[in-house]
Amino acid sequence: MNADFPTRASLIVTGAGGLLGREILRLAPHARGLGRSQVDITDRAAVEAILTPGAVVLNCAAYTAVDAAETDRDAAFAANATGPAVLAAACTATGARLIHVSTDYVFPGTASTPYEPDDPTGPATVYGQSKLAGERAVLDGCPDAQVVRTAWVYAGVEGDFVATMRRLERERDTVTVVNDQLGSPTSAIDLAAALLELADRPDAPRVLHATNSGTATWFDLAVAVFTELGADPARVLPCDSSAFPRPAPRPPYSVLSPRVWNDAGLTPMRPWRSALTDTLRRLSD
Template sequence: MSEPTAHLAVTGAHGQLGRALLRLAPGAHGYGRADLDITDPAAVAAALAPATVVLNCAAYTAVDHAESDPESAFAVNATGPAVLAAACARTGARLIHVSTDYVFAGTHNRPYDTHDATGPATVYGRSKLAGEQAVLESGAHAHIVRTAWVYTGGTGDFVGTMRRLERERDTVDVVDDQLGSPTYAPDLAAGLLELVRRPDAPRVLHATNAGACTWFDLARAVFDELGADPHRVHPCDSSAFPRPAPRPAYSVLSDRAWNQAGLTPLRPWRAALHAALS
């Protein structure tokens, strides 16, 4: 069963994932923050009435600021998804809600599966978990897709920052005690659009590029892809960069449920990085 992209609505359309989705599905209707307040039930009901599938990429992602502004984080990450899910439940539309590795404690030594216990250690993670729970309890035909370390290589994300620092600095210090799976936004977008055509897929899924590395490994890979000496990137531990919100030491998500559903696995992270930088 397929869903026409003309009836696909994308919230958070101006973020890196939303932009990637609209490039791959130009017939979809995109709503940025200025176009639609996802916490406003009346506005959401009016805007999304024609949609058969709603793909929610809207999120408050300022992880450190969330520690001192939990109200804003919970509004976007919990109330917003609840409002979207309620609207979808009323109209019969499907909701695909994008979530995060931060819903876990980040203390595992094996990839987190979809059924593993959650235990967020930050306001951001707690707000995203609250959003997941609201979606799953709404009665809507919904899927939660957790992902991690999303980038495009443009301004503002880690890969883009490493591209800039390679030009500006002789050496760069990068933490080597946090492990995760870098996820190229266009690859994730393609996976989500495949999920649009799979209403029978499980309710909770994980989707990242395959494999795992540290931020240090990723930074060295960026330098290598740029033709620069990767040894200009030096390892350090997280204590060198104290932040209001603790980062998970382990963010690797298991792709078991995604693969068992017959969805196309996302390619290895290094191949995706090469595509992003070539």
């Protein structure tokens, strides 16, 4: 993970109150962080008021309630499609550059080899459909924009999967976790560092994938969390997805290929297990 970040005075982070936005601001305290209460990204005038020529906008704002989106389609599309479209148009009008964070959910989740950025999309959920609409709006509306897809992001606090496993380790004798969904657990701080590096690479490809390397199931990740906490990993029990039916189906396969990212000369992201170790050690300190 590269710790040498630009001292860019015109770095703007939208969605700054979220899991990823907070980590970006922790690594780049010079950036201007804007949460929902500071700017409505669906309001063109409000967005243009915060932009200056040459600014780089890291858009981390999103509607991420995957299950709720199935019955709250309008809210999901407002945040994940309309907002990015407004940001793209405003960046083009003011001479700013946009880096937009997207998701593995734009793919159908039925592959058996890592998804490349130009592979066919086909989201199976309203959340994924809204995020794909946002990607297209960004790429169509801002010639200099870049889209970065990621997956399985955690910081270990406030309700993400790793945070939940930390809590359940304290509260329960055993936990049951699905073992038939495969992805790449991604540290929010590693992803933040990757996005900050990309902020100084306008020449990089327009669509990229950024996750920690390697693959795991949710069961594997839970076992790793218990192990790092010094708990007996046998307390984590595997099951298949049918044990936890959800309104929105989860992708069975969410592995994103790092090839385009690495070929662009951007710093390869480290293995997910090393990133998890560092995250949990930092939290324990």
